[in-house]
Amino acid sequence: MLTQYFFIMAFKKKIAKIVVEMFTLGISTKCPRSEWPLIKAKIHKIYFALNERDARENARAFIKEYKDIFPRLVDCIKKDLDSCIAYMKHPFRR
Numbered sequence: 001m002l003t004q005y006f007f008i009m010a011f012k013k014k015i016a017k018i019v020v021e022m023f024t025l026g027i028s029t030k031c032p033r034s035e036w037p038l039i040k041a042k043i044h045k046i047y048f049a050l051n052e053r054d055a056r057e058n059a060r061a062f063i064k065e066y067k068d069i070f071p072r073l074v075d076c077i078k079k080d081l082d083s084c085i086a087y088m089k090h091p092f093r094r
Contacts, residue, residue, distance in 0.1 A: 030073040039066075039073070046077075052088040056081075 031039050042062050049055035059081055067074045 027073055027076050030076060031070050035070075039070075043077070046081075047084050049085075049088075052085055055085045055088060 027043070028036055028040070042058075046055050046058040046062060049058055059077065063074050063078065
């Protein structure tokens with residue numbers, strides 16, 4: 001049973017990583033290349049948070065910090081946030 005739990009958690013993490021990588025490929029064009037490593041780290045902090053509440057809290061902080069600097073990037077994150085963190089609403093059930 002424990003092995004099944006770890007398999008499902010690893011699978012969910014892998015799916016989340018694929019979704020985030022596809023998402024970040026699209027938004028990387030919305031900020032300067034020199035800023036991208038910092039932006040990417042902050043986006044990963046949103047999408048790889050431990051739970052939905054932390055993800056939304058990190059997103060609010062990101063939006064507040066960058067809404068005036070990179071408005072197109074922030075609009076993209078606002079639009080796709082619910083889709084990208086949807087996997088957090090479905091916890092593992094034994």
